[in-house]
Amino acid sequence: MKKLSIVDIANELKVSKTTVSFILNGRAKEKRIGEDLVERVTKYVEEVGYKPNSLAKSLRTGKSNTIGLMVEDISNPFFASIARLIEDRAYKNGYKIIYCSTDNDTQKTRELISMFRDRHVDGYIIAPPEGIEDDVEQLLKDGLPVVMFDRHLPKVNTDYVEIDNLFSTYNATRHLIQQGYKNIGFVTFASSQTQMLARMQGYKDALKESRFAPVVKEIVFNQDEEMIIKPMMAFFKKHQDLDAVVFGTNHVGTCGLKVFNTLGIKVPGDMAVISFDDYDVFKLYSPPVTAIAQPVEEIADNVITVLLKKLNTKGGSTASHSIILKTNLQIRGSSSGLKID
Amino acid sequence: MKKLSIVDIANELKVSKTTVSFILNGRAKEKRIGEDLVERVTKYVEEVGYKPNSLAKSLRTGKSNTIGLMVEDISNPFFASIARLIEDRAYKNGYKIIYCSTDNDTQKTRELISMFRDRHVDGYIIAPPEGIEDDVEQLLKDGLPVVMFDRHLPKVNTDYVEIDNLFSTYNATRHLIQQGYKNIGFVTFASSQTQMLARMQGYKDALKESRFAPVVKEIVFNQDEEMIIKPMMAFFKKHQDLDAVVFGTNHVGTCGLKVFNTLGIKVPGDMAVISFDDYDVFKLYSPPVTAIAQPVEEIADNVITVLLKKLNTKGGSTASHSIILKTNLQIRGSSSGLKID
């Protein structure tokens, strides 16, 4: 009951394994193998359910039909949705996914890249932490296709799919200003990743335009949610004058709502809120919370399209694409959204 | 600048590749290779950063150091958290993860199992849909370790890690009864998976005990959330007499809250709610929603522990474990939780 190999097939049919291989790889015509033989082999293979050993195949051809997907944290709803969509599209195109969560940890990520190389993944989809420029550069130099998303490495010239982060927070902040809010804070994770810097800048630009002073809190990420909530609580206690806040990520936003619940701060009565990313938590909050919705499907679609294109052009040197998608400000809780002093 | 192979190392050091291989696999002592040579090889390998080609290694040894993880849907927070925890533990033990979402689709799952076999994964972690008994049976027959979680296949004798589903809903329903609710509904996805049947049974048992009649709505799963919300809305419109409801999964629960929002039904004023799974949506709802919290970390821990144990005992035939963990009923919104007619 052992697994069948191509030799078994060849022996059984009394042909050479070369012939079987050619037929199975659709090169029968090209190698002018007789139609009757092709038929006979195909039928038998079908009958016994033979499937080539993909390890052996990969070893010989150098292709593994696998894509490495590196997200920040697969349990974060944003990355989980993206992963799901990418998974679907990848499978449909004959690729499997190996994934991992980087935790934005540079050292861990470098090890993971090395692991992926080791496994000979054909292409890389990465939401990169800082500090992996050299490793990515090396991948590119070795002709391996890399697509980044959510953020990019400014010093590395590769394809990436992002959203218009700066405009998103700029627009959200302006929305608050137009509603009459005057003390608008910005709470985010401490990070110098491109998307974070841009979100911060968008907020600051909007405030500057209206000559308001920025009030920013950058929280150091921690696995333990308590360590996020505590400093945030301190921040809001200290800045009692704030009447609105923009949260830089869904995670910060969710924690923020928890803080407000604990402190008895009413949203949006006492504090207007806009969070990055739009999820059930924000939709179902009462009244619902305004949020910056990322076009998750579009992001995933673009990422996989760009990667597949690279995988299919062996030459490699197609020019790099930078795709910037638009977000959608979901304005909610409008009834009480207008600030009335 | 090509990738180094063991032959390159051997040639460079003017020893045979066998020797190099033995040394790298820690069999130097056993194969009585001189200490100085061991040192020389180790040092050189370190220096040039040589890493064995894992495909070749897997082809030869039959081990791929990969675990296949099959969840229902990686974008569902329950599965995403589990996946994250399993990923961490697996990496720590030298295993990589290939994952996929089954969508509870039998045919798709069978193809995915075949894909995993193809890639020679060493072990399987599966949240199984119905109808894959034969495939799993075959895996077991071929000596491949399989651990199931969240549910199991009654006809297949393999390890699994679950929670006490029946007691969980029984307990939740009794809680509602004790609070004075008299018309308690149960809304869930239509499914005959073990965990779903048990959850339903727990609800029915509790009602029977108090001689109440069950009011059940089973919704056919659909990728499009609208197709879940619509029938649910019809159900609640039809059963205006309901004063409480138990939701069978987090997804149904979230949709339920959306329905109540739309219909203007106050929770828990007009309708007391208990949902399976405990997530931010329920915690942050105002007032927060009572939920049945699964011990996600414990589940993941047990799953990976059982699997690793199986992977490390080549003989295979360790007796199967069925691990049943306890859930935690997170009682919330107590202030308005007591039903006062």
Add this chain to the structure above:
DNA sequence: CAAATTAGCTTAATCGATTTATTTTTATAT
């Protein structure tokens, strides 16, 4: 001191495919 061990390495087979180079068979032209 010859025979038997043992230490220290190497040769060659193997895993299961793909692919290049080559041979055998058949058909066509001269």
Add this chain to the structure above:
DNA sequence: ATATAAAAATAAATCGATTAAGCTAATTTG
């Protein structure tokens, strides 16, 4: 009938590791 070209299939090399079996020189044993 024979040389030549085309068609059909195969042998053998290769990918990069692991490992069983084998060889040589040094050491031990009787």
